[in-house]
Amino acid sequence: MSVLVNKDSRIIVQGFTGKEGTFHATQMLEYGTNLIGGVTPGKGGTSHLDKPVYNTVSDAVKLGGADVSVIFVPPPFAADAIMEAADAGIKVIICITEGIPVQDMVKVKAYLEDKPECRLVGPNCPGVITPGEAKCGIMPGFIHNPGRIGIVSRSGTLTYEAVDQVTKAGMGQSTCIGIGGDPIVGTTTKEAVQMLMNDPDTDGIIMIGEIGGGMEAEAAHYVKRYGTKPVVGFIAGQTAPKGRKMGHAGAIIGGADDTAEAKMKIMAECGIHVVHSPASIGEMMRKAMAGEL
Numbered sequence: 001m002s003v004l005v006n007k008d009s010r011i012i013v014q015g016f017t018g019k020e021g022t023f024h025a026t027q028m029l030e031y032g033t034n035l036i037g038g039v040t041p042g043k044g045g046t047s048h049l050d051k052p053v054y055n056t057v058s059d060a061v062k063l064g065g066a067d068v069s070v071i072f073v074p075p076p077f078a079a080d081a082i083m084e085a086a087d088a089g090i091k092v093i094i095c096i097t098e099g100i101p102v103q104d105m106v107k108v109k110a111y112l113e114d115k116p117e118c119r120l121v122g123p124n125c126p127g128v129i130t131p132g133e134a135k136c137g138i139m140p141g142f143i144h145n146p147g148r149i150g151i152v153s154r155s156g157t158l159t160y161e162a163v164d165q166v167t168k169a170g171m172g173q174s175t176c177i178g179i180g181g182d183p184i185v186g187t188t189t190k191e192a193v194q195m196l197m198n199d200p201d202t203d204g205i206i207m208i209g210e211i212g213g214g215m216e217a218e219a220a221h222y223v224k225r226y227g228t229k230p231v232v233g234f235i236a237g238q239t240a241p242k243g244r245k246m247g248h249a250g251a252i253i254g255g256a257d258d259t260a261e262a263k264m265k266i267m268a269e270c271g272i273h274v275v276h277s278p279a280s281i282g283e284m285m286r287k288a289m290a291g292e293l
Contacts (some may be wrong), residue, residue, distance in 0.1 A: 003150065003175040003195045003202070004092050004119065005068055007133040012060045013038040015072035015083045017048050020196055024072065024096075025049055036064045055253050057088040065076040070127065070136045071095040078123060079104035083111050086118045095122035105184040113187065120186025126156035126178035137178065139163075147172015149285060150196035151222070152189055153208035154181050154215075155224060155236055158278055162206050162234075165282025171289065174202040181210065190219040197229060204230045204289050207272065212236035212258050217266045224270035230288035233272040234281055235260040 005011070011028070015021040016038020026049060028035050037060060044055030052064065060066040069090045073081040078097040083266040085093045100123050112118055121128055127137015131144035143160060145167050155158040159178050166173060177192045179185050189209060196202045209216035216235065223231050238260040268274045273293055277285050287293050 002130040002133060004121070004128050004177065005130050005134040005175075005276050007130075009034055009068045009092070009134050009136075010065050011035050011068040011070065011134065011136060012054070012057070012064070012066040013070050013072060014057065014085065015074070016040050016053060017043055018072060018074075020096075021072035022049070024070075024087060027064040027138075027141070028070075028135050031141040033134045034133075036060075036066060039069075050225050053109055055161065057085045059088060061090065066090065066193060068092045068136060069094070071097055071122075073097055075099040075101070079108050082108050082120060082123075086112055086115050086120075091118060092128075093118065093120045094121065094125070094127050095180075095186070096125060096127055096137055097122070098124040098249060100124070100182070102183055105182065109186075121177060122180040122182075122186060124182045125180030125185070126159060128175065129173075130165070130175045130178050131173050139176070139178070144176065145172035148174050148203040149206060149289075150174045150199065150202040150204070151206045151208070152192040152196065153178055153206075154189070154210045155208055158208045158234070158236060161278050162208060162281050165279075166206070167287060169282040169286045171285065174199060176220045183213070188218065189215040190222050193219045193231070194222060194226075197223075197227060202229065203286055204232070206285060207231055207267075208278075208281075209232045209233070209263060210237045211235070211260050211263075216263045220263075220267045220270035220272055223272055227271065230285075230293075231272045232281060232285045232288060233264070233267045233274050234278055235263045235267075235274075236278075238276070
């Protein structure tokens with residue numbers, strides 16, 4: 001079993017023939033991902049990267065059996081692309097696009113409330129990878145190794161750092177989920193941790209958060225109440241000036257509980273093994289798995 005995507009997932013790319021879509025679809029194919037084609041309106045019936053192009057997501061579902069979509073559509077049209085995928089019956093939608101207006105995502109969030117069978121990851125995220133099976137997004141596949149450590153992160157680059165450390169510590173990854181750094185995302189930290197906590201092929205979880213919002217605290221309280229596996233946590237933005245947006249649109253401190261210090265305190269109180277430096281993630285996970293903590 002894996003979380004969200006695996007070797008049997010039938011994956012399409014929306015924005016397939018565009019520059020970004022083409023580049024990353026090529027990388028996904030080279031990794032061995034079961035990419036069955038893509039969607040570019042007006043180019044249906046043609047071929048791209050030796051895969052069929054469909055006019056609509058509905059066509060990709062009906063004709064190709066697609067059940068996962070990775071979105072590289074430009075920001076002004078990305079919200080419509082998400083809703084089109086959901087309407088067509090896609091079960092897992094992974095939106096890589098950065099810069100989608102918050103107002104558009106408010107509409108998407110409301111639209112998806114009526115489609116509980118649909119799972120959105122992102123936007124503004126690196127994607128999801130189940131190492132050795134499926135790479136859906138922009139993450140560098142070569143640093144990942146199949147294993148039993150799940151990773152959840154709001155930060156793309158810190159996801160890669162955690163992956164590299166876990167690999168160097170002699171452990172691999174089950175599934176890595178980049179949930180994105182926007183104010184409104186489809187999958188929260190708690191939801192991603194919950195999926196990994198319930199995954200029989202995941203033995204430990206790394207949770208990487210940022211300043212801003214309350215997702216990490218929500219996830220920490222879930223771990224305290226229902227956690228059955230060791231969780232290592234890190235919060236980026238410990239030296240961020242108050243009131244200033246830092247990189248991600250969601251990384252802005254709105255109150256005392258949004259600071260890195262406050263989040264780390266809550267996480268530690270909930271039994272999460274908190275590290276103060278990303279350089280300590282791999283070693284802390286190794287110790288947790290070995291029962292040395």
